[in-house]
Amino acid sequence: MINGSKRISAPIRWAMVGGGRDSQIGYIHRSAALRDQSFVLVAGAFDIDPQRGRDFGVQLGVAPERCYADYRSLFEAEARRPDGIQAVSVATPNGTHFAITKAALEAGLHVVCEKPLCFTVQEAETLRELALARHKVVGVTYGYAGHQLIEQAREMIARGELGEIRMVHMQFAHGFHSQAVENQNAATQWRVDPRLAGPSYVLGDVGTHPLYLSEVMLPDLKIKRLMCVRQSFVKSRAPLEDNAYTLMEYEGGAMGHVWSSAVNAGSMHGQKIRVIGSRASLEWWDERPNQLSFEVQGKPAQILERGMGYLHASALLDDRIGAGHPEGLFEAWSNLYYRFAMAMEATDRNDAERLASLRYPDIDAGVEGVRWVERCVQSADDGGVWVDY
Structure with missing residues (x-):
């Protein structure tokens, strides 16, 4: 601690x-x-x-x-x-x-x-x-990635508690920009301006977050190819997207999916990652960061709580207060x-x-985030085709 x-x-x-x-x-x-x-x-x-x-x-x-x-x-x-x-x-x-x-x-x-x-x-x-x-x-x-239960998930996956990894479902889909809020909010305007935001909006702004969580949890899982489609539901944001779906095929045959969105109306944050294996699944949701869902096929679902002694040692190192007290994003950033x-x-x-x-998250993580966005934009702009990673 x-x-x-x-x-x-x-x-x-x-x-x-x-x-x-x-x-x-x-x-x-x-x-x-x-x-x-x-x-x-x-x-x-x-x-x-x-x-x-x-x-x-x-x-x-x-x-x-x-x-x-x-x-x-x-x-x-x-x-x-x-x-x-x-x-x-x-x-x-x-x-x-x-x-x-x-x-x-x-x-x-x-x-x-x-x-x-x-x-x-x-x-x-x-x-x-x-x-x-x-x-x-x-x-x-x-x-x-500074939340402790991300370390717990990494350890459980590494020890084979989920079995063979088959699917990784990721999303960061909030609803705060479901309308053209940038017309009244200067702090948001640059995010939808290609000159300042770059080649994407939500792919780079939110989609790379759960993608990096997957890289921490599953360091040996490498993307082989991906396919992406993106939309500008608020038309004034075009050519930048405010919603995108990315399908990924990993080396070895596992599949992944990322939903990146700022127009998921009613959603506060909507960042989740679910890792599905042949025997069990894990799910983490950033709005409830002190809990990790662990679901073994044929058994009752479990909720693992931050700070508890049954967690792996690496998941306890960054605790700042005992179990039961909630820790949040400021603690994660501090870690x-x-x-x-x-x-x-x-x-x-x-x-x-x-x-x-x-x-x-080092320079290599930064490079991979840029690579993922670049490949997603390439796929989407070519009509939603598969592109090699």
Whole structure:
């Protein structure tokens, strides 16, 4: 169980690009990073408006002279300081991720980036090569993977408790954009603008989340080919989709399905993953993250609860409070951020053994998310045909 004690020798000096006062995601980045003595926020370029960003940074406790107008001046000025930043989180619209992450790596910084990492596999491979060359960590914020019962599911599958894996059903299908809410909500407008959001909307925005959960639970299951169709039910969003169905065939014959949607009217979140084997099935739903359904054919269904002693040891490591008390998304993100910090420190110390023991959404996870979106868009735009992965 996590008790707040230090996991690394000293907090990592950290900055943010984006994540300003009106950001939908900035606060959870800061809350997660600062929670376990792993990071200290010392600088930032928090807003596209420099004065607004400076005012907000000061409210966060950042010195005024370290609240910068943009990411370029941030990286350049901090590089000249003896106490300059060691890492940066990128919490900006999708279209800026590649340029900012690339510049950060070139400046010798570790990076935590919102997904998608970039728009194309070619760009993603460029970032991976740069991260390897500069010996820096790139983490991607697939925050739901920080929930402990994802580890429980991984262990149960690895031990053969489900039998041979046959199907993986995934969805992230909420209803909050079932109408053209972007007409009144500036924070949503960029998500449906191809110049800023990239080649997809819901495939990249929500579909990659359960996809990454499947990669954690089923690390040996590799996609062979996929087929995708996508729709723009709110017509003004075309060519970007607000609903998509992706069918996947895995090497070995298992099948997978992802429903990505922002127009599932009435649904609060609708993110679920169900893994179906020859003997039993598991299901996890992010609206009830402290429970994991385990259904063995011919036996009563079971609900496994977070924090209980009957769980595997790896599912108990990241508990922050005893069983019965609910833990949520802020705790899950915090679990990822302390792993990011440990990976950064291990990388800086060339501690390969420590680094190999850590599992977190890294540059490879970012590349695969971009690859999946790219292949889905290719399939859909070619008429919903099978494409090799």
